[in-house]
Amino acid sequence: MQVDKDTLQKIAQLARLEIQPGEEESLKATLSSVLTWMEQLNELDTSGIEPLTHMSVEVNAFRPDVAKQTLTTEQGLLNAPKRDEQFFRVPKVLE
């Protein structure tokens, strides 16, 4: 599969990456070769086969509904780049 410029920009936008104009060609080529390699899987007939969603055979791993405080507000805010009293402060997300 060939990745075109629009597809590349869309993937970049979804991943919040800024691609410099000089990087476009090499990224398009690399992504295209990865996708082409993966396309080999399309050769297999998977009709009637349940999708494998998990590698483990384990099922029903539950936790009882008990509330515990494992972190204080102060501890939680230790890694915050910016804070405002007890709030995390981030660049404005609403235009």
Place this chain on the structure above:
Amino acid sequence: MTDDIKAQYELVIGLEVHAQLLTESKIFASDANHFGSPPNHNISVITLGHPGTLPKLNQKAVDLAIRFGLATNSTISPRTVFDRKNYFYPDLPKGYQISQDKKPICVGGEIWVKLKDGTEKAIPLHHTHLEEDAGKSIHDDQSTDTLLDYNRAGTPLIEIVTDPAMRSAEEAGAYLTEIRKLVRYLDICDGNMEEGSLRCDANISVRKWGDPVLGTKVEIKNMNSVRFLQKAIEFEYDRQVSVLEEGGTLIQETRMFDPETGRTYGMRVKESMNDYRYFPEPDLVPILIDEEKLAAERAKMPALPRQLMQKYEGELGLSHADALLLTESKATVAYFEEAIAQAAPKTVANWLTGPVRTWMNESKKELSAFPVSPGVLAALIRLVDENKVSHSAAAQKLFPALVERPDVAPLALAEELQLIQQGNSDVLQALIDEVLAAWPDKVKEYKKGKKGLIGLFVGEVMKKSKGQADPKVTNQLVARSLDNLS
């Protein structure tokens, strides 16, 4: 736009309702699921999305989703998995929301609503899935920053999605009202729309009658009352028909409803850029739900409003309005059921929809705060049934006294307040004889045809009995005594 033109278009509505589940802890972490804590009080490394942390599924959240599915006649998936819904927004620091896409826990089912004209309609459910709520963003106009509180992040939700099956704002309102009642009954969610425990998104489109293809839909987000939902639908109906009639085309978009103006408005965000790239959540193993599990959950289910309505209207012969009031909440049903074990159902219903409701309205309290127990109310009702206390004395004097002193037995309190009725006893007759003897002139006038004077005699007897005589019985006895006088 004229109603004629609007009538050419069919309104089509589908709803997505988010209900926060009543658990102690969050869906994938042990921080408390609690509204109203100080900012960022209920957090954990899992909720904050720290690298290397893994979600741990809360058993209760799954049980409550199963309970909802059973109550709505849904198919409970024997195998259900979680998926990641990917988007960057700081209200979920992981960069994705854990939700369900391909294999939701409940599939299909329906919710019955009753419309004003009395018709009943089943609103078909598409599915119900489990997911986590996001944190709360606070946008300050003055600042270039957004503040984040993650207390709500990770709160367990069920999202209840209907087919595009509703055709009017009334149906949508009735559906949302019914959902709210049902989740409260089932102890799944507190149904508090103001606090956001129950929220509603609406997908609205219009099409010419008979057109097999649905029109372009518009999604209205986050309405927190039945009234707003209905207003938003009415507004969209008009707006969409106007756009089409003027030759325009509708765009698929998300719009917001402004309760101040009653209008919806578009957001500038480009929808086409949304691509959630769902994939199975590798950090949570599948859930298998077998018959044994379903039987156990079924055993825990309370009687549902719809079943109770049938019982109250059919078996007990209550009016539809009374049955509706009584099934309004589980607390009311429990109270009613306990009281009717000891007193006649119709009378209990009258007391609950009358004096007790008046008390609730006046004190602005819920029935759970009503101090008189069902057994005591039943004892009060029996006093009236046995003619020991008149109905008016019971409602106007004994009832308020009981509310003040709920620990005293109604009979003892009635005696203390001298409300015990003298009924047909000789005491009452003696009082009547006394009164008639005291007013010979009036008796003569009465005999001559001034029948209105009976009120005077009854009033005098009531005064002498200090209000203990039953007015109805007194009236009859006075009339008879007067007739017997020569």
